Amino acid sequence: xxxxxxxxxxxxxxxxxxxxxxxxxxxxxxxxxxxxxxxxxxxxxxxxxxxxxxxxxxxxxxxxxxxxxxxxxxxxxxxxxxxxxxxxxxxxxxxxxxxxxxxxxxxxxxxxxxxxxxxxxxxxxxxxxxxxxxxxxxxxxxxxxxxxxxxxxxxxxxxxxxxxxxxxxxxxxxxxxxxxxxxxxxxxxxxxxxxxxxxxxxxxxxxxxxxxxxxxxxxxxxxxxxxxxxxxxxxxxxxxxxxxxxxxxxxxxxxxxxxxxxxxxxxxxxxxxxxxxxxxxxxx
Numbered sequence: 001x002x003x004x005x006x007x008x009x010x011x012x013x014x015x016x017x018x019x020x021x022x023x024x025x026x027x028x029x030x031x032x033x034x035x036x037x038x039x040x041x042x043x044x045x046x047x048x049x050x051x052x053x054x055x056x057x058x059x060x061x062x063x064x065x066x067x068x069x070x071x072x073x074x075x076x077x078x079x080x081x082x083x084x085x086x087x088x089x090x091x092x093x094x095x096x097x098x099x100x101x102x103x104x105x106x107x108x109x110x111x112x113x114x115x116x117x118x119x120x121x122x123x124x125x126x127x128x129x130x131x132x133x134x135x136x137x138x139x140x141x142x143x144x145x146x147x148x149x150x151x152x153x154x155x156x157x158x159x160x161x162x163x164x165x166x167x168x169x170x171x172x173x174x175x176x177x178x179x180x181x182x183x184x185x186x187x188x189x190x191x192x193x194x195x196x197x198x199x200x201x202x203x204x205x206x207x208x209x210x211x212x213x214x215x216x217x218x219x220x221x222x223x224x225x226x227x228x229x230x231x232x233x234x235x236x237x238x239x240x241x242x243x244x245x246x247x248x249x250x251x252x253x254x255x256x257x258x259x260x261x262x263x264x265x266x267x268x269x270x271x272x273x274x275x276x277x278x279x280x281x282x283x284x
Contacts, residue, residue, distance in 0.1 A: 047148020089259030171208025
């Protein structure tokens with residue numbers, strides 16, 4: 001147990017230390033996508049670097065990261081779940097907030113890319129292209145975080161504290177790790193910082209329960225990496241781009257509105273209720 005505590009502590013110290021440089025670049029420029037996106041790519045791979053570095057200190061850490069690729073339901077959950085919890089939020093916003101649905105800017109990019117004359121057809125083709133070809137690209141960044149958060153940290157926390165407390169701690173750390181970008185750069189939809197911080201935190205912590213269940217159920221980090229990639233792609237590259245920031249839309253949608261808090265919390269409760277299906281040591 002003492003070794004487990006040391007592994008957790010060393011990982012946490014390393015991940016925040018490694019993240020300081022890319023966060024400095026974001027804060028210095030004021031932009032998450034600073035240096036042609038390399039700042040955000042760098043920070044998303046800091047959890048993986050921390051996991052790898054911890055492996056140099058503790059023998060056996062590398063082989064316990066969940067490298068084995070498992071097929072089946074957990075991978076399907078990883079891909080489709082973000083669509084299930086995101087679509088109702090945005091559809092509700094489009095329905096009740098007048099003028100919040102817009103495909104003009106989104107379709108314009110694909111009209112130009114695919115040399116199409118019909119904007120509606122271009123938007124549909126664009127969504128399909130992102131949902132297929134875009135996932136591997138999104139996965140390149142998401143995997144860096146998941147190697148650290150769910151590959152290394154979560155299994156150790158679950159072994160030490162049980163599933164519920166382990167997910168709560170990992171989710172809190174995961175949320176706090178994002179705070180520098182949220183508070184000191186443009187990683188926000190434009191709402192008040194306190195509101196954005198609250199909604200983001202209340203979204204990320206329940207997401208950690210969903211991720212935690214997938215990781216422990218499958219024994220693999222890949223369903224989590226796929227869910228992370230799918231979430232980033234559908235929320236940021238599809239639904240956000242189809243939504244105009246009019247009225248209260250930005251307070252409902254994006255990762256900084258209350259809509260995803262509600263739907264992801266519902267998903268977290270569902271998976272938490274199935275914790276008895278997990279390995280006994282982590283099911284508490």
